[in-house]
Amino acid sequence: MTFSANPTTPGLSRDARTPDEPTASGGPVAPARTSDGVAGAASDAGLALLPRRALRIRRTIVRLAATPSGCHLGGSLSMVEILVALLGRVMRVDPRAPKSPERDHLILSKGHAAAGLYAALAEFGFVDVETLVREYNADGSIFTGHVNAAVPGVEFATGSLGHGLGLGVGLTLGHVLRGEPNRTFVVCGDGEMGEGSNWEALQVASHRKLTGLTLIIDRNGGQNDGPTESILSQEALVQRLDAFGFQSLEVDGHDLPALVAALEAPVVGGRPRAIVARTRKGAGVPMLKGKGPHYAVFSPEHLRRALASLGEDGQ
Template identity: 45%
Template sequence: MAVHRELPPAKLAPTLAEIARGVRRDIVTTIGQAGMGHLGGDLSVTDILVAAYWRALTVDPFAPDAADRDRFVLSKGHCAVALYSVLASCGFFPRSALETFGGPLSPLNGHPNRVKVPGVETNTGPLGHGLPVAVGCALGARLRGIANRTIVVLGDGEIQEGSNWEAAMTAAHHRLATLVAVVDRNRLQQGARTEETKALEPLDAKWAAFGWEVRRIDGHDHQALVEALAPSSTGRPVAVLADTVKGKGVSFVEDRVEWHHRVPSAEQLRAALEELSG
């Protein structure tokens, strides 16, 4: 099974919606059973990851290290359960492996590890590292003469890290048109709202000032995501500002700062799965 850009457009929206619903069920189940995780951010980024893996990226779960594969970097590595759930949905490893998350000797740790998990391009966790790595991936592909693409997903809180803006300036200078940076703009970070911690807006103007092609969309609209993840139309790197809701899909988690890394109780897990069953 290869996951690539050639899914039938007519079937795209219902297919991705169904996949995303299943991924969200896997996320809440995995975190609930393990007693650890970052539920709010996992749920906000789900639709972005589903659109990336099931539509935008050219990858093959049976050849995860193929030289010409597209690269995906989850900079907000604390949302590893969302990445693991999407990789499992694509066939990189059995869904049953999600049951081992956080357990002794499990390859599925709280942050993704490229040595242990097929489909993971780079270890992430310290925020502000993913975009610099992605810039390196895009530059490396150019040097090797490979026409693959690189997509990196960042949390909006981590945009406060200066390393991102150094990388953004470098990407624009080298006109890395094969690079797409997606900001999961849920407006919450650990402990507070982003605008209370360190204001980010006008975020679109800031990316544009650094020389990027900017696309602002509803980060839960699958068709909008697919279109936004399309190649650059200007020869510049693309910044997708995906407006999302932290905890999307579970009403008592949505837009609640305390659910950054809270674990649902057994009763809350049942309620969340019921909401996600439709």
């Protein structure tokens, strides 16, 4: 599997074939169906189509909230644009070859937001959206309530907070030692930055000058036990990350052009990159008014209203 190096034709797979072209073995490509019935091919010509993808991902997330066990709704919705920018524009990945040795890596350290990652993977063709909705968190399903490495596109099973960044540092260092260009993107929650293991990993990344590592912090202001600032303040994150040797900046985490610009900006001085993305729990679903619950189980009426607010009648 080869990836195009042409930065003017961004998209999911960086592979120029269409879904109907043959694989290397001569058989047809059979991509998974996405939330609107369209294959997750490398067809995004730029930023213009990404908001539509974000909308469809949110529709899938609220459908997962209406499954028997519900889902971690607020934090799944808050990171949608982050995932769209990564999977739809920035990363070198291919849903037809999710374990390609040439791929970039995405690690969701806040593994409780599995519904958000699974919905994004469905949108970009890694998994079938109807299978996801039907099997989410069901007994024996690979679509567990915390991310599962058995799902195509998932690198590590996570959920115990504070581990994803260390995994990302190890992956990136391995590629550096082998002279490989693969990059690693780690998405953490802001409450998760209270874990000391993250700050240890930051020191190693800076010391090793791991420029292929990008940390994105979903700064949605909430965690399981309440507002982040009332539990352990995470103010001045950019300044603290800078002090640890990262190239850091803060952006609106729901502004796709700003996110893409931050992710695609060159790094200088051998520093890893850190982006503090200001987000809102429950963002993008009008009926939640930007105040999505940490966890939710939607009734059929909740689902109908949520889908209607997203431009879908729920039928």
